[in-house]
Amino acid sequence: MLKKEIRLASKTKRNQLSANNIDEKSIAIANQLLALNIWQYSFYHLFLSIEQLKEINTEYILHILSGKDKNIVVSKSDFEALTMKHFLLTDATPLKVNKWGIPEPVNGIEISPKQIDVVFIPLLAFDLKGNRIGYGKGFYDRFLSECKTDVIKIGLSFFEAVESIEDTNENDIPLDYCITPEKVYNFN
Numbered sequence: 001m002l003k004k005e006i007r008l009a010s011k012t013k014r015n016q017l018s019a020n021n022i023d024e025k026s027i028a029i030a031n032q033l034l035a036l037n038i039w040q041y042s043f044y045h046l047f048l049s050i051e052q053l054k055e056i057n058t059e060y061i062l063h064i065l066s067g068k069d070k071n072i073v074v075s076k077s078d079f080e081a082l083t084m085k086h087f088l089l090t091d092a093t094p095l096k097v098n099k100w101g102i103p104e105p106v107n108g109i110e111i112s113p114k115q116i117d118v119v120f121i122p123l124l125a126f127d128l129k130g131n132r133i134g135y136g137k138g139f140y141d142r143f144l145s146e147c148k149t150d151v152i153k154i155g156l157s158f159f160e161a162v163e164s165i166e167d168t169n170e171n172d173i174p175l176d177y178c179i180t181p182e183k184v185y186n187f188n
């Protein structure tokens with residue numbers, strides 16, 4: 001299937017989830033992460049959820065990361081350049097919800113993509129090869145192209161894999177893992 005069709009179908013499915021559903025599935029995803037062999041690193045990049053789009057609630061992952069004393073990195077998006085800047089999230093980092101509904105750091109200690117060891121990636125769908133579909137603006141394709149080649153890329157998804165995304169292109173960087181409430185997909 002094509003990205004456009006899969007994106008639409010996935011948005012429709014996501015819109016049907018209740019607040020309770022979202023919370024249960026988000027907790028299950030966070031719990032699955034504990035079983036991965038990814039906890040020996042220092043810098044973990046996480047997205048902060050867009051609530052009105054019914055994204056995975058990443059608060060549970062945030063708690064795991066802070067419990068493990070990890071450096072947590074969050075981004076600020078530039079919707080004109082379609083790029084992101086990355087900041088350390090500390091108790092002192094002020095957050096503000098932008099006009100797209102994304103909680104973002106106002107300012108803080110900037111982190112280079114090269115410092116990041118693990119990236120948790122929002123997505124609408126993924127396939128059995130680890131290809132990913134997002135909102136289609138390429139923020140993560142650009143960001144991942146600036147990271148270390150061995151950065152660990154972990155997709156988080158409410159739903160299981162689709163068979164195949166046909167229209168992948170040379171900018172698409174595949175996932176290393178994808179976590180759903182039910183399963184851990186390892187693409188390595």
Ligand SMILES: Nc1nc2c(c(=O)[nH]1)N(C=O)[C@@H](CNc1ccc(C(=O)N[C@@H](CCC(=O)O)C(=O)O)cc1)CN2
Pocket residue numbers: 011047048049050053055077084100101102122123134135136137138139140
């Ligand atoms: N939480 C979170 N942060 C993220 C992403 C993400 O997917 N999730 N992104 C991943 O790349 C980037 C932001 N990408 C976005 C791209 C498009 C829209 C957007 O079009 N919003 C429309 C409605 C879209 C819809 O209905 O699907 C809007 O708010 O009006 C929002 C965020 C960076 N930060």
Ligand SMILES: Nc1ncnc2c1ncn2[C@@H]1O[C@H](COP(=O)(O)OP(=O)(O)OP(=O)(O)O)[C@@H](O)[C@H]1O
Pocket residue numbers: 003132133134135136137138139140141142145171172
């Ligand atoms: N490294 C890059 N440099 C410049 N443009 C890029 C890069 N990566 C992706 N793009 C552009 O961004 C857009 C991403 O479209 P695509 O269909 O791959 O979206 P997607 O997989 O849903 O991505 P995302 O979740 O990152 O928004 C395309 O127009 C693509 O040309």
